[in-house]
Structure formats: C-alpha cells, structure tokens
Amino acid sequence: MRIHALASASLAIIGTTSAFIDDTRDLKWNTLDGKKTQLVGHRGEKAFMPEHSLGSYWQAALEGADFIEPDLTLTKDGHLVVNHNEWIGDLTNAKEIPELQKYRRNLTWTDDDGTFHDIKNEYFIHDMTLEDIKKVRTHQANMTFRPQIYNGYFGLLTFEEYLQTIRELTVKLGRPFGVIPELKSPKLYNTNRTYSRYFEDRAIITLNHYGWAKITKKINTAAHKDLKLAPVKPLPAGTKVGPSVWQCFDQDTAKYLSSHTDVPVVALNENTPAFFTPKGLDQVAKYAKIVSPWKDFFVTGAEAYLKSQNITWDPKEIKRLGGFIAPDQLAKEIHKRGMTISPYTFYDSHQNMLYLCQDPSIKPASRSGFCPKNKTEEFFYFFDQGMDYMFVEDIVEANVLRILYANKLENQQRKGYYAA
Amino acid sequence: MRTNDIAVAILSLVGLSAAFIDDTRNLKWSTLGGKKTRLIGHRGERAFVPEHTYASYWQAALEGADFIEPDLALTRDGQIVVSHNLWLGETTNIRDIPELQKYKRNITWPDSSGHVYELTNEYFIFDMTLEDIKKVRVMQSDVEYRPQIYNGLFGLLTFDEYLSTMRELTVKLGRPFGAIPELKMPKIYNMGRPYPRYFEDRAIITLSHYGLANITGNIDKSQHSDLILSPVAPLPAGSALGPAVWQCFDQDTSAYLANNTDVPVACTRRCHASLLHTQGLDAVAKYAKIVAPWKDFFVTGAEASLKAKGVTWNATEIAAMGGFIAPDQLVKEIHSRGMEVCPWTFYNSKESLSYLCQEKGIKPASRSGFCPKDKTEEFFYFFEQGADYMFVEDIVEANILRTFFANKLENKQNQRLDS
Numbered sequence: 001m002r003i004h005a006l007a008s009a010s011l012a013i014i015g016t017t018s019a020f021i022d023d024t025r026d027l028k029w030n031t032l033d034g035k036k037t038q039l040v041g042h043r044g045e046k047a048f049m050p051e052h053s054l055g056s057y058w059q060a061a062l063e064g065a066d067f068i069e070p071d072l073t074l075t076k077d078g079h080l081v082v083n084h085n086e087w088i089g090d091l092t093n094a095k096e097i098p099e100l101q102k103y104r105r106n107l108t109w110t111d112d113d114g115t116f117h118d119i120k121n122e123y124f125i126h127d128m129t130l131e132d133i134k135k136v137r138t139h140q141a142n143m144t145f146r147p148q149i150y151n152g153y154f155g156l157l158t159f160e161e162y163l164q165t166i167r168e169l170t171v172k173l174g175r176p177f178g179v180i181p182e183l184k185s186p187k188l189y190n191t192n193r194t195y196s197r198y199f200e201d202r203a204i205i206t207l208n209h210y211g212w213a214k215i216t217k218k219i220n221t222a223a224h225k226d227l228k229l230a231p232v233k234p235l236p237a238g239t240k241v242g243p244s245v246w247q248c249f250d251q252d253t254a255k256y257l258s259s260h261t262d263v264p265v266v267a268l269n270e271n272t273p274a275f276f277t278p279k280g281l282d283q284v285a286k287y288a289k290i291v292s293p294w295k296d297f298f299v300t301g302a303e304a305y306l307k308s309q310n311i312t313w314d315p316k317e318i319k320r321l322g323g324f325i326a327p328d329q330l331a332k333e334i335h336k337r338g339m340t341i342s343p344y345t346f347y348d349s350h351q352n353m354l355y356l357c358q359d360p361s362i363k364p365a366s367r368s369g370f371c372p373k374n375k376t377e378e379f380f381y382f383f384d385q386g387m388d389y390m391f392v393e394d395i396v397e398a399n400v401l402r403i404l405y406a407n408k409l410e411n412q413q414r415k416g417y418y419a420a
Numbered sequence: 421m422r423t424n425d426i427a428v429a430i431l432s433l434v435g436l437s438a439a440f441i442d443d444t445r446n447l448k449w450s451t452l453g454g455k456k457t458r459l460i461g462h463r464g465e466r467a468f469v470p471e472h473t474y475a476s477y478w479q480a481a482l483e484g485a486d487f488i489e490p491d492l493a494l495t496r497d498g499q500i501v502v503s504h505n506l507w508l509g510e511t512t513n514i515r516d517i518p519e520l521q522k523y524k525r526n527i528t529w530p531d532s533s534g535h536v537y538e539l540t541n542e543y544f545i546f547d548m549t550l551e552d553i554k555k556v557r558v559m560q561s562d563v564e565y566r567p568q569i570y571n572g573l574f575g576l577l578t579f580d581e582y583l584s585t586m587r588e589l590t591v592k593l594g595r596p597f598g599a600i601p602e603l604k605m606p607k608i609y610n611m612g613r614p615y616p617r618y619f620e621d622r623a624i625i626t627l628s629h630y631g632l633a634n635i636t637g638n639i640d641k642s643q644h645s646d647l648i649l650s651p652v653a654p655l656p657a658g659s660a661l662g663p664a665v666w667q668c669f670d671q672d673t674s675a676y677l678a679n680n681t682d683v684p685v686a687c688t689r690r691c692h693a694s695l696l697h698t699q700g701l702d703a704v705a706k707y708a709k710i711v712a713p714w715k716d717f718f719v720t721g722a723e724a725s726l727k728a729k730g731v732t733w734n735a736t737e738i739a740a741m742g743g744f745i746a747p748d749q750l751v752k753e754i755h756s757r758g759m760e761v762c763p764w765t766f767y768n769s770k771e772s773l774s775y776l777c778q779e780k781g782i783k784p785a786s787r788s789g790f791c792p793k794d795k796t797e798e799f800f801y802f803f804e805q806g807a808d809y810m811f812v813e814d815i816v817e818a819n820i821l822r823t824f825f826a827n828k829l830e831n832k833q834n835q836r837l838d839s
Contacts, residue, residue, distance in 0.1 A: 048482055058567040062468050063483075063816050144592045147478040153573060172565050174770065350594065396483050396816060400823055407827035411834070 027409045030386030032340045036406065037382075038389045039398050040180060040342065041065035043084060047146060047348040047393040050138040051091070052082045053154035054165060061169040063395035067178035067242070068169075070162045074189040074199050078226065079130040080159035080206060086185055087122035092136040093152060094123045100135065103127045109188050112250040113272055126189060130158070145350040159203065160229060163210040166242070171235060176242035179212055182268070183246070186253040194223050200256050202227060207263065212244035214262040245290065255287040264289035266342060273313035276302040278322035278333060285337040290389070293330075295343040298385060299372070300356040301327040301365030308356055328366035331385040342389035343382065349375045349397055380405055447829045450806030452760050456826065457802070458809045459818050460600060460762070461485035463504060467566060467768040467813040470558040471511065472502045473574035474585060481589040483815035487598035487662070488589075490582045494609040494619050499550040499648055500579035500626060506605060507542035512556040513572055514543045520555065523547045529608060535729075546609060550578065550648075565770045579623065580650050583630040586662065591655065596662035599632055602688070603666070606673040614643055620676055622647055627683065632664035637680030667712060675707040684709035686762055693733045696722035698753060699741045705757040710809070713750075715763040718805065719792070720776040721747040721785030728776055748786035751805040763802060764811035766818065769795045800825055 028034045044056025045063060052070065060068045070082040088094050089104075105127070106120045125133065139151035157165070159181065166177050181203065183189075189199040201220055207213040209229045235241065246257045247266040258265040267275075267288035274280040276297060284291060296305050302324040306313065318324060325333050334341050347353065357364040357371035364371050372378035379401040382390060392398040448454050464476025465483060472490065480488045490502040508514045509524075525547070526540040545553065557572040577585070579601065586599050601623065603609075609619040622644055627633040629649045655661070666677040667686040671694075678685045687695070687708035694700035695713050704711060716725045722744035726733065738744060745753050754761050767773070777784040777791035784791045792798035799821040802810060812818040 048479075054569055055567070058569060059468075062567075062814075064820075145594070147475070147482070149475050149478065150573075174565075394482075396819070399816070400484075400819060403820060403823045403827070407823075407830065410827070411831070 025406065025410060027406055027413060029409065030384060031388045032335050032338075032386070033388070037387050037402060038066040038178070039064070039395055039402065040067040040069055040178075040389050040391045041395055042069055042345050042391045042393050043071065044068055045393070045395055046141075050140050050150055050154055051084060052157065053138055053150070054157065055150055055154055057162070057165050057169065060395055061173055061177055064399050065177065065392075065395050067180045067245070067389070068166060069180045069182065069247075069391070070157075070159065071182050071184050072159055072199075072203055073125045073184050074202070075125055075128055075130050075133060077129045078193075078198075078202065079133075080202055081125055081130065081133055082157045082159060082162050083125060084184070086117075086126070086188060087119055087124050088133070088136060088156070089122045091141070092138050092156070094136050097135050100128070100132060103132070109185070111185060112187055112252055113269075115271060126191075143350070145348065159206050160210075163206070163212070164230070167210070167235065170241060171239060176240045178242040178245065179207075180245045180247060180266070181207070182266075183248045183250070183253055183257075186248065186250045195220060197256060198223065200253055200260075204257070204261055205229075207244060207261070211241070212263070215260060216262050217260045219260055247292065251284075251287075258287040258289075266290040266292045268292045268344075270294035270297075271306065271309060271311050273302065273306055273311065273318055273324075274321055276324050276330070277318060278325065280321050281325075281333055281337055281339075285339055288339060290340045290342050291334045292342040292344060292391075295346065295382070296327075296355050296357075298327050298330050298343060298382070299364055299366070299370060300362060304356050304362050304365060308362075324365075326366055327364065328368055328370065328385070331387070335386060340388035341386070342391065343387060344391035346375075346378065346382075346390055346392045346398065348394035351393075353378055376401060376404075380408070445826060445830055447826055447833060449829065450804060451808045452755050452758075452806070453808070457807050457822060458486035458598070459484070459815055459822065460487040460489050460598075460809055460811045461815055462489055462765050462811045462813050463491065464488060465813070465815055466561075467815075469567075469570055470560045470574055471504065472576065473558050473570075474577060474581075475570060475574055477582070477585050477589065480815055481593055481597055484819050485597065485812075485815050487600045487665070487809070488586065489600045489602065489667075489811065490577075490579065491602050491604050492579055492619075492623055493545045493604055494622070495548055495550050495553060496546055497549045498613070498618070498622065498644075498646060500619075500622055501545060501550065501553055502577045502579060502582050503545060504604070506546065506608065507539055507544050508553070508556060508576075509542045511561070512558050512576070514556045517555055520548070520552055523552070546611075563771070565768065578648065579626050580629075580648060583626065583632070584650055584652075587630070587652070587655065590661060591659055596660050598662040598665065599627070600665045600667060600686070601627070603668045603670070603673055603677075606668065606670050615640075617676060618643070620673055620680075624677070624681055625649075627664060627681070631661060632683070634682045635680060636682055639680060665710065671704075678707035678709075686710035686712040688712040688764075690714045690729070693722070693726060693731065693738065693744075696726075696744045696750070697738060697741045698745065701745075701753055701757055701759075705759055708759060710760045710762050711754045712762040712764060712809075712811075715766070715802070716775050716777075718747045718750050718763060718802070719784055719786070719790060720782060723785060724776045724782050744785075746786050747784065748788055748790065748805070751807065755806065760808035761806065762809035762811070763807055766795075766798065766802075766810055766812045768814035769817055771813075773798055796821060796824070800828070 029036050041060030043051035045059035049056040049059045057068055071084045073081050073083050094100050103123045108118045110116050133156055137152045138154050140146050140148055166179055170176055186199050190196050205224055208215055244263050246263050248254045249268045254265050254267050265288050267284050269275045356362045383405045449456050461480030463471035465479035469476040469479045477488050491504045493501050493503045514520055523543045528538040530536045558574050559571045560566050586597055590596050606619050610616050621639050625644055628635050664683045666683050667688050668674045669688045674685045674687050685708045687704045689695045751761050776782045803825045
C-alpha cells in the first residue's frame with residue numbers, strides 16, 4: 001500500500017466529507033419524540049477499554065455513542081473524580097502503591113433507598129485526596145474477550161477533565177456528544193462536609209462552568225470558593241454541543257438537581273417497589289424527565305426481580321398504588337406521563353444478558369411471556385417498546401443493531417414504496 | 421448504576437448469546453461469490469490506534485473487520501517484522517533512542533515500477549536487528565481526529581506475533597479473521613541474502629507454521645532454521661481459522677507465492693498499466709486470484725490515474741491491446757476472468773476521499789461520469805460494482821455503510837418477492 005501523502009495534502013480542502021455516517025432516514029420510532037433510540041456509552045466504552053478512562057471516552061465517541069457517561073464521586077479534599085465504585089482497589093493498582101496502604105479499611109453505609117453496603121479491605125475515594133487518587137492506574141476487568149493491553153496506562157479523571165474531554169471530542173470529531181453524569185451515593189459523600197448539599201452543589205457549579213447547566217435556584221456558592229475550575233476556551237464558531245442530563249439513584253438528590261438546574265434528571269431505580277406502580281410513577285414525574293430502571297423490569301418484571309434481590313413489599317400498599325405495572329406495559333406508562341426511558345445495561349454479546357426469565361423456573365410476567373434468546377431479539381424488543389435511550393457496552397454492536405432495526409421500520413413504514 | 425456482579429457469576433452459564441452481531445440476511449450481492457463485500461482492516465484500525473500494533477489488530481477485530489492486514493519487512497538478521505515503511509523515523513520514536521542513531525542514513529532505490537525512492541536521514545529496517553527494532557515505540561500520525569493517547573505505548577510486532585494475535589483474536593472473540601500479509605519491496609529485502617527468494621520463503625514457512633498455508637513447491641527450509649517461530653497451541657474444538665491471502669506489488673514475487681503455496685494471491689498495483697487493459701488482466705489471471713488496484717482506477721479511470729503518477733505508456737501498444745478498460749467496466753472485466761476485486765484505500769470520513777475527479781478539470785472517464793460527493797456515495801458505488809473486498813480505515817463507518825447498503829439490497833430484492 002503506497003502512502004498518498006502528497007495527494008492527501010493537495011486534495012485536503014477538496015471534497016472532505018462530513019462527520020460520522022448517520023442514518024438520516026425520516027423514520028418514526030416508538031420513542032417519545034419519534035426519533036431513533038439514543039445510545040449511551042456506559043462508563044465510556046467499558047467493553048473495550050478500562051472504564052472511565054480517557055481511552056474509554058475516545059473509544060465511545062469514535063464508535064458513535066450519542067451520550068458518554070461518567071460516574072461522580074468526591075475526594076476528601078472536595079474534588080469530583082470520575083469512578084463507578086466508592087472504592088478503587090478492584091479496578092486499579094492501588095494495592096501496589098505503598099503510600100496509599102494507610103487508607104485500606106472496611107466500611108459500611110446505607111443509601112437513601114435502604115441499600116446496605118459492606119465493603120472490606122478497600123481504598124475509599126472520600127478518604128483520599130486528589131493527589132492520592134492521581135497516583136493510581138486503572139485496568140480492565142478480567143474477561144477474555146476484552147483487550148487487556150491498556151492495563152496500567154490510564155489514570156482516573158476529574159469531572160472537569162471529563163467535561164474538557166467531551167468538548168475536545170465534540171470539536172475534533174465534529175459532532176455533539178451528550179454528557180450524563182451520575183452522582184453516586186450522595187449521602188455518603190455529603191458526610192463530614194460543611195453542609196448537606198455539598199456534593200450536589202459542587203457538581204452543579206462545575207457543570208454550569210462548562211456551559212452545560214443553568215442554575216435556576218440559589219445554591220451555596222460561597223461554600224465552594226476553593227473550587228478552582230480551569231478557564232473555558234470558547235468553542236469554534238458553529239460547534240454544536242451535546243445536551244446534558246443528571247442521573248441519580250438517590251431520589252432526594254434527583255429532586256434537588258431538578259429544582260436547582262435546568263438540566264433534566266434521570267431517576268434511576270432497581271429496588272423501590274412503589275416506583276413500578278402507576279401512582280408511584282406519578283410521583284416520579286414531579287421531578288424526573290427520564291426513568292431509568294434495570295432492564296429486567298421490562299422483561300421478567302418487577303415482582304420476579306425484586307424477589308430475587310430479597311426486597312419485600314406490603315401488598316396492600318402496592319395495590320393502593322395501582323399494582324405493579326406489567327413489564328411490557330411499563331414503557332407505555334412512563335411515556336404516558338411525559339417521561340422518557342433509559343434502561344441499563346446492554347452488554348457485549350459475549351456476556352450473559354442477565355434476564356431472570358433465562359432461568360426456566362422463572363416466568364416472565366408480561367402477557368407476551370417474552371424472554372430474549374439473543375442480543376438481536378433483546379434490542380429489537382427494546383426498540384419496539386420505544387426506549388428513548390439505552391445504556392450500552394460494545395457500542396459497535398449496538399449501532400449495527402440500531403441500523404438493522406431502522407431498516408425493519410423502513411420496510412414497515414414504506415411498504416409499497418418501491419413497488420409504486 | 422449498580423453492578424450485578426453476583427448475578428453475572430450465577431447466570432454466566434445460562435443463555436450465552438452469539439458473537440458479533442452479523443447481518444445474516446440471505447441477500448445477493450454483486451460480488452463474484454454473491455456474498456457481502458468483506459472489509460479489510462488497513463494495517464489494523466489505523467484510523468484510531470497506531471498502525472500495525474497489537475492494539476490496532478484488537479481494535480480492527482472488535483470493530484468487526486473480516487480481514488486484518490499486516491505489511492511484512494525483513495530485518496538484517498532475517499526476522500520478519502510488520503511495518504508499512506522500510507524506514508521507521510516517521511511512525512516511531514526511533515529518533516529518541518541513542519543506541520539506534522548509528523543506523524541513520526540516506527538511500528535511493530528504484531522499485532519494480534521504475535519509481536525512484538529517495539530517503540534522507542532515516543532508519544531502515546534491513547539495517548537493524550530484531551533486537552534493535554524491538555526498542556522502538558509507535559506513534560499515531562498527527563491527524564486531528566485520531567486519538568494521540570496511545571503514542572509510545574506499543575512496539576512493532578514480528579509476522580509470527582501477528583499470526584499468534586490472529587489466533588488469539590479468533591479464539592477470544594469467537595469468530596475467524598482473515599490474514600492478508602503484504603510482502604513489501606522483495607527486491608530490496610532480498611539484497612545481501614543467501615539467495616534471491618529468501619524473503620518469500622521465510623514468509624511462506626511462517627504462514628505454513630500457523631496452518632494457514634500448504635507449501636506446494638520445493639522450499640529449502642535448511643536455510644531458515646534461525647527463523648523465530650513460536651509454538652502454536654491447538655485451537656479449541658469448534659474454532660475455525662480465517663482464510664489467508666498474499667499481497668504484493670511485485671508481480672514476480674506474486675507469481676512465486678502463487679506457484680509455491682495454495683494461498684490465493686492478490687495482485688496489487690498502482691503505477692502500472694498492466695491491470696488496465698484486457699491483455700494485462702489475462703496475464704495476471706495466470707497466477708492471481710484477486711486484483712487489488714488503487715480505487716481511482718474504478719472512478720476517474722486509468723489515463724488520469726497513471727498520468728498523475730508520472731507513468732507513461734505507448735499509445736499504439738495500448739490501442740492494439742483494445743485500449744484501457746473504462747473505470748466502470750473494470751470490475752466486470754476482472755470478474756469475467758474469475759478473479760475477485762479488492763480496491764484500496766477507503767478512509768475515515770474526515771479525510772479527503774482522494775479521487776482525481778474531485779479536482780476541477782479532471783473528468784471521470786467512465787460513461788456515467790461518476791465522481792463520489794461523499795463517503796456514502798463512494799461506498800455504495802463500490803458495493804454496486806461488486807467489490808469483493810475493500811481496504812478500509814474506520815471500520816465502524818465501513819460496517820455501518822455496508823449495513824445500509826444491505827438494507828437497500830433487501831428493499832430491492834424483497835420487492836421482487838412481494839409482486
């Protein structure tokens with residue numbers, strides 16, 4: 001293969017094509033706005049790269065994700081760091097760094113929704129400073145189909161660095177990427193701070209600084225004078241920036257973010273029985289624009305899933321709230337209340353899909369009795385149901401499936417078009 | 421997001437789904453075999469990761485390439501390494517390595533097309549040992565949309581390591597990947613060797629060692645006992661290896677590879693008129709199974725492409741041979757001789773398409789006057805023409821376009837069923 005260096009140089013200004021190949025057919029999807037389902041890169045592209053690393057975000061962007069997801073945590077000295085867990089020993093080399101061994105301990109805590117955590121012999125982000133955290137290097141989970149070749153290469157990023165990266169990707173790749181930060185364990189991160197909304201307000205100030213949030217109700221900015229954010233260079237003229245969305249499992253924090261910014265909020269949930277009833281959804285609609293359940297609530301259904309997690313409920317109370325919504329009706333009920341839907345998580349096809357109904361003794365509770373046999377069936381079901389967003393790993397596969405589905409829609413919507 | 425670690429462990433034995441989502445619709449393409457066009461990862465996935473690195477090959481595989489391409493070079497001590505260029509100054513950090521500075525020099529040489537290369541202040545692979553070459557680290561080209569975050573992380577591989585990687589990917593990802601090694605500059609790499617087919621034979625022995633080639637001629641293996649070959653573990657039951665194809669610009673080497681192995685050969689050409697008239701194709705058909713021309717031969721056409729490279733020809737001779745084949749007839753002529761077509765290279769959409777017809781004043785020579793305005797038009801044209809393979813960069817985009825085109829085919833082919 002010859003290099004066409006000269007040809008490239010001289011023709012560089014002639015006929016350069018537009019960015020990422022997009023499917024621009026005017027098709028009507030079952031989503032709330034009728035547009036195609038949006039793909040959210042789960043922790044970037046964690047199927048191929050160590051999650052939440054710079055490589056993971058580049059990867060997700062190059063593969064065509066619509067949104068790229070960071071999880072937010074808080075260090076002892078008040079820096080927002082992107083990491084999924086509240087601890088770092090499992091996915092970094094923290095165990096091998098002598099000066100970090102003093103942080104190793106056990107911790108228990110309970111989330112707002114009642115989830116109890118009991119973590120032993122770990123290194124907790126809220127015990128460490130940013131300087132400590134910056135010493136570690138991340139690695140990929142131990143799965144044979146995931147390349148292990150970037151282990152030890154990337155470090156952890158701050159929320160600011162994540163936002164700068166999204167801006168950089170937007171400019172370099174010439175298309176917008178949505179930001180969708182999830183605040184992890186707010187009750188834990190607000191412990192021993194100057195006041196009880198410290199974590200939320202720091203995240204709000206940072207997102208606002210990068211032009212992705214307007215503050216609609218007064219927050220305690222005085223408490224955050226120590227937060228030094230980098231100057232933000234203006235973007236090139238005509239740059240289209242992606243949307244922003246908040247996420248949280250803690251509904252109290254979700255409400256706070258909703259009332260203090262103009263950024264829509266995702267209510268995440270997988271263990272509150274009331275959430276999956278008609279009256280329960282009515283309450284959620286008061287503060288959330290997007291509902292994000294574990295995907296099996298749409299397939300095997302609420303009762304089976306909650307039971308599998310040993311979560312109990314008062315049958316009378318659930319009945320009063322309208323009873324559990326059947327899994328194949330859940331999407332309709334959410335859309336009916338003007339909210340969009342973003343289930344999680346859809347894995348690389350080498351991994352188990354994790355539906356309880358795959359266990360023959362557990363029947364799906366939907367009238368259709370649907371249980372996907374493979375990833376294609378899974379994706380087509382969720383597209384049919386009208387998912388507005390899907391949290392995905394292996395964005396390459398997700399994109400191909402989305403295009404195959406779009407063709408199915410086109411066949412349905414244009415039957416007879418070519419015959420005429 | 422909660423992790424479902426325990427659930428993963430328990431259910432890991434239940435209901436595992438198939439590997440990479442493939443488009444299995446039973447459609448008829450215009451390729452020679454009627455199956456879909458195959459995508460070849462050009463030097464791996466060089467649009468995203470430094471070319472010809474272990475990571476580039478993983479990347480191409482994860483993105484769903486059908487073939488993954490290595491370029492073969494030969495060190496001073498006779499080991500085969502994977503590198504596009506004969507020189508390393510452009511794509512690696514070699515200038516920063518003190519002990520390798522003694523290799524820096526200038527050279528000029530003509531290749532088999534008569535094109536003269538002149539390189540100054542460079543570090544040549546055939547001057548260095550494998551140990552020297554293993555010191556360097558690869559850098560991504562300075563192209564804005566390409567991540568610069570892997571620079572200096574990866575080194576160069578041997579052909580043996582590339583083949584090992586193909587097996588690893590086949591097993592770990594659960595699908596076969598084709599190996600399509602290109603022997604670069606055989607005349608140069610065979611200089612100063614014990615005999616003039618030294619390079620070809622080393623490549624043949626290596627490919628055969630990995631079960632991807634049967635040796636059909638007489639090769640003197642005694643000359644190659646120092647060739648480093650790793651032990652090859654048997655594949656798990658049910659694994660299938662991908663196919664193998666040789667490539668070479670040097671037609672003499674191409675014929676040799678065709679005569680001494682059972683591996684099909686792709687005749688690669690850029691600066692030669694031989695692929696562009698019927699007699700030339702007849703000659704190539706004697707040893708090649710695949711024809712791999714620069715893509716503009718199919719769009720702007722022969723005369724413009726050759727002229728742009730400063731290649732001259734005897735007009736009377738060409739006329740006597742029936743003239744140059746029109747660009748939109750070239751695939752048909754190649755297919756009619758039982759050969760497949762494999763044009764190169766199709767770039768990421770942020771780069772120029774690089775067709776001469778994009779320049780004012782140069783008209784496409786095909787009757788249709790076709791000149792692609794964007795990557796979608798480009799790909800659909802080549803799919804419609806029946807390109808059997810395409811060398812691509814940004815395999816994500818290529819795969820998407822192939823899926824779109826399959827949709828178009830399905831619409832057309834279903835319509836006939838509906839009536």
